[in-house]
Amino acid sequence: MTSDDLIAIALGMPGTRESAHFGKRDFRVGEKIFMSLPQAGRAVLKLTPGQQAMVVETDPGLCAPVPGGWGAKGWTSLYFDSADDERVRDLIGTAWRNVAPKALVTATMN
Structure with a gap:
């Protein structure tokens, strides 16, 4: 997966x-950030601490907590260069749902 692929997925939300x-x-959705691209091959996603723990445990090479306090709040590095496309889509969707207004999330699920 490339940065352009990630951008297309994010902008499609x-x-x-x-x-x-x-x-x-x-x-962003409104003013809330759900994904950033700080460097080539790495995105940062807004997961909950519980979601972060699960993905780090199940896919240790794919994700890692961002160092420091931001990581403790669920901000998670995603190393996407060789990642499974569906897994990356799922994680971006999860990050989007974490910050999007509930009415928008509900409307997209119907």
Whole structure:
């Protein structure tokens, strides 16, 4: 999977817009960031701490907590270069659902 693939997936999520955070590309629903691209081959996703623990345990080479306090809040590095496309799509969708307004999430699930 490439950065362009990731960007297309993120922008395909309802209500998403591209912006920047500390000079790095990010993807938001409203003002809430669900994914950023801090460097080549790595994205950062907004997971819950429980989701993060599960994905790190099941796919240790795919994901890792972001160092420091942000990682403790669920922010998770995703190393996507050689990742399974469906798994990456699922994780981006999870991050989007974590920050999107509940009405928007409900509307997209119907």
